[in-house]
Amino acid sequence: MTSRPDGSLLIAARFMNSPRSNAPNTLPTNPDVVIIGGGIVGLATALTLMRRNRSLSICVVEAESHVAAHQSGHNSGVLHSGIYYKPGSVKAITCRTGKAMMEAFCDEHHIPWDRCGKVVVATNASEVERLEAIAQRATANGVSFDRIDTDTLRKLEPAVAGIAALHVPETGIVNYATVCEAMRSEVLRGGNNVVLSFKVTKIETFADSLAIIDDQDRTIHCGRMINCAGLQSDRILRLAGAEPTVKIVPFRGEYYELVPRSEHLCRNLIYPVPDPSFPFLGVHFTRMIDGGVECGPNAVLALSRHGYDWRTFNSRDFIETLGYGGFRKLARTYWRTGLGEIHRSLRKAAFVSALQKLIPSIRAADLKTGRSGVRAQAVTPAGSLVDDFLIHSTQHAIHVLNAPSPAATASLAIAAQILDRFDSIDGKEVSLPGVVR
Known part of the structure; x- marks a missing residue:
């Protein structure tokens, strides 16, 4: 693959004329680019690539039966302003740029959003x-x-x-699952493919192509691949033949919601001052675009990469986390904080107490159990939390290994960053630039 002078992508000729179908869930033949992951970063990357070069055939593959099944569909729905991030960092830059792009995308597709402050x-x-x-x-x-x-x-x-x-x-709110559906529809309208229930289990690398194989032995041959698999991103990198220098550790965030009679307690968004030593913003109050007010989240170790509650346990995920030296070092550093998060998870009264720091009048009766989400947190072997976007590349492929908040807000700007580096990265890990805690 080579770059054109305008920065668009030119794929090997053998893939350029592969047939396309925009029928939902059609398995394509020899697309130019396969994007693994139907979350907001993967879909934004597909959309941005399609807009840059309409001649390319693109296929997004997603392991679940619908897009935005995990992080993109389980976040707080905030359009972040970029107030917290280190000036000049990629998080700061992409958040500011991406927020404007996301607002424009929502207007273009008539997606409700609100700059509520x-x-x-x-x-x-x-x-x-x-x-x-x-x-x-x-x-x-x-x-x-x-x-x-x-x-x-x-x-x-x-x-x-x-x-x-x-x-x-200027802080706002939106439903990112709705955004993902709109992105999926546009990718399909562009004559490209989004294949659901395609769980990648094997990747074969050839001189000028890749074979992406799923758990049903279905195979897609492609010229290039972009890994936006979120909670599974380090495993996809390993399937592509490289050993990750970080590991994804899943942290669950649990929410309560204000019962309808108590929604007056929060008009828009209420945040505490974050702890600078920890990359989570603390429990806060968020009015949702579809109605209601969420309170949370906490941050507890999930027992599965898809562990949305304490009952969901995956032995492979859990043993892999506990066996990772980086996690054990992290746990030794933050064990007091971790115990506090677990306490708030298991005891509603403790969660209420944390919320009362901001709204003293709130009581347990004002809250009902809400949803939860699992955050894919990259952790280094030294036990540090990677707090910025992290990219690695292998032959014919680029891998997004860490895309923390504000990734949803910044997704369209992150996609541009990924594609700007699509040809130039050659087997090097790049943080854009990474801030490690």
Whole structure:
């Protein structure tokens, strides 16, 4: 494969004239590019590649029976502003760019979204210092915000208690599962394929092509492959013949929802000041675009890469996590934090107590059990959490090994970053640039 002067992709001629079908779930013959993973990053990559070069044939394969089955369909639905991220980092840049692209995509496809705004609330003196550091990052990242006093805070969110806050009016909400369905439809309308229930179990590499084989021995031959498999991304890399330098460790985030009579407690989005030593934002309140208010999430080790509750256990996943030296080092560092998260998971009263830090009047009766999601967190052998986007390449393939929040917001901008590197990366691991904690 070579690059054209305009940066678009030219695939080996033997694949250029392969037949296409836009019929749902049709197994294609010799597509130019196979994208593994029907989440938002995979679909955004397919859509961006299709728009860059209409002559390419593209096939997205997804192991589940529908797109957005995991992280993309189980997140909080926030259109992030980019307020938290290190200035100049790829997370900051792609979030800002990607948010505008996502809003435009939603307008184009008549997908409901709302720029409702959020408050980031400090409840003690130490948090006020950290809040100021966030304000400085916001300024550097070009994020509009206002420092607000307690009177203004209570006008915006009457139930919230805090001693200082930032108001970020451009933060929004959307349903990313709806976004994924729209992306899937556009990829199909472009004459390309989205194949569901295609669980990749083997990858064969040839001089100028790849064979992607699933658990039913179905095979797709292609010129190039992009791995956007999320929770399975490190395993796909291994199938492609490389040993990952990180491992995916699944963390489950659990939510409660406000019961209808208590939804007045949160008007839009209410966030705490995050702990800078931990890449999770803490329990917060999120008004959802389809109605209702979510409260959470916590962050507990999942017993399966698809472990959405304590009952779901996969011995392979669990043994692989416990046997990984990087996870054991991580656990030694954060064991107190981990125990606190487990405590909040198992005891509703502990979860309520965490929420009362922001809304003191909230009670257990105000909450009902909500959904949960599993985050694919890349962990290094040294026990560090990879906090930025991480890419690796193998022969004919590129692999997205870490795409943490704000990946959904930034997905269209991330796709552009992936494709900009599609020809230039040759067996090298690249963090864009990676920030490791």
